[in-house]
Amino acid sequence: MSRFAARRFGLLMCFTSILATTAAAQECGGDLGAFLDGVKKEAVAGGIPAEIADRALAGARIDEKVLSRDRAQGVFKQTFLEFSQRTVSKARLDIGARKIKEYAEVFARAEQEFGVPAGVITAFWAMETDFGAVQGDFNTRNALVTLSHDCRRPELFRPQLIALIKMVEHGDLDPQTNTGAWAGEIGQVQMLPKDIIAFGVDGDGDGHENLKTSAPDAILTAAKFIQHLGFRRGEPWIQEVTLPENLPWEKSGLGGTLTAGDWFAAGVTPRDGNTSFASLPAALVLPQGRKGPAFITYPNFNVYLEWNQSFIYTTSAAYFATRLNGAPAYDKGNPETGLNDADMRALQTKLQALGHDVGKIDGILGSGTRVAIQKEQARLGMPADGWATPALLGAL
Structure with missing residues (x-):
């Protein structure tokens, strides 16, 4: 996948029955020639x-490097500040602005036909491949043969291999020379064959x-795909806010039931002053706790x-898109010190022992760990902002 560890296996699960039956999709392992004969028959x-x-x-073959990447892959452990400041750089913002100007007519068409603003598409374009500069050097056909033949997740990858053969039929892919990410993603916005x-x-x-080579194709395909994921025309996706000293912190985080207006009434203030979307469902997200950057996320954030x-990738990508739309850099705040890898594992172990599903x-501060942290913070009388700190680890 992309070098930012883009994992879209949840999406793949939705499509596995389109081109392959369940039985065929689960065939794996054994002699490679026999396996390929089965793929051909399908x-x-x-x-x-x-x-x-x-x-x-x-000429298809097993690529051991693909298997190595698949076994080793994992979500990065950087904080939001570390990751977003590295990925949402001035250089990328400048290039993004030039790309939006260069392809103004294409972006206008994307927004007219699919309702997706230029900044949203361009942020993904930048974060996935640096605007097409780094698309991956794995042979796509071999990568998908490898992952389909491997018995870890054949139901995810075999339909992608069949889709690749369809792309060959359409004249849109050369199986001998086409390269991309290790998990079969292709092109400037890193999409899988079935999605293409x-x-x-x-x-x-x-x-x-x-x-791979056509920016207009990549831009419009990304726009259509983003629309399919549920992007709502004319609505925001994320908005930076400032916070009062006291809030019902236990209600922060994704999956809440409040509206943006509820948060505004509680003293949460948009930095851009725009409260026109107060009626929309909204979550208050605090990537590094209540003392770090703070954002309201709207239904369009679900697309990310x-x-x-x-969570760190999506929040960074959504923030990137607001910057391309003219928003200022976020206020870094002064977050409390987080935990190192060993201490995070220790915290997760304690939370699990207390009955939480982490x-x-x-060592990764994922959604399950954040929810568990909030529950324990609330139980201990601490501000329940979901941020893992030495104080919480000590209290447990």
Whole structure:
């Protein structure tokens, strides 16, 4: 996947039955030749000519580097401040502004047809591949053969391999030379073959959807995909806010039931002064606790979570898009000191022993750990802002 560990396996789960039956999707392992014969039969049964399937699979091999990346991959452990300041750099903002100007007509079409602003698309474009500069050097066909043959998640990757063969049939991919991310994502906005087939747009009018070399194709395809994920035209996605000293901190975090107006009434103040979306459902997110940067997230933020399930990545991408739309840099605040990896694991172990579901003990401040932290903070009479601190670890 992208070098920012973009994990969209949740999306893949929604599509596994489109091109393959459950039984076929779970075939894996064994002799590679026999496995590829099974893939060919499935492709042909789906209407792809046998000679196309043969051409797409000729010379396919297992890529051990893909398996290594798959075994080692994990969500980064940087804080929001560390990650967002590295990724939302002045250089990227400047390039993004130039790209928006250069492709103004394409972005105008994207917003007119799909309701997605230029900043939203451009932020993903930047964070996924540095505007197409770093798209990955893994042979896409071999990556998907490897992950389909491997028995960890064949139901996720085999349908993508069949979709790749369809792309070969359409003339949109050369199986011998096409490269991308290790998990089969392709092009300037790093999309999987099934998504390219379903949402691809020929933005430059050449009769093909080439997300590797055509910026118009990539921009419009991303816009159509983002619309499909549920983006609501004309609504915000994230808004920086300032906070009063006291709030019902236990109500912060994703998944709440309050509106933006409820938060405004409690003293939360948008930095841009815009309170016109007060009626929308809204969450108060505090990536590094109540003393760090603070944001209101709106329903459109869910699109970011569909794109990538990492909270730090999604919050950074959403913030990036606001910067491209003219928002100022966030107020860093003065967050309380967090925990190192060993202490975070120790905290997760304690939370698990108390009956909380924190998932894997991995040292990562994920959603399950944040929820557990809030519950324990509230029980201990501490501000329940979901931020892991030495004080909380000591209190437990």
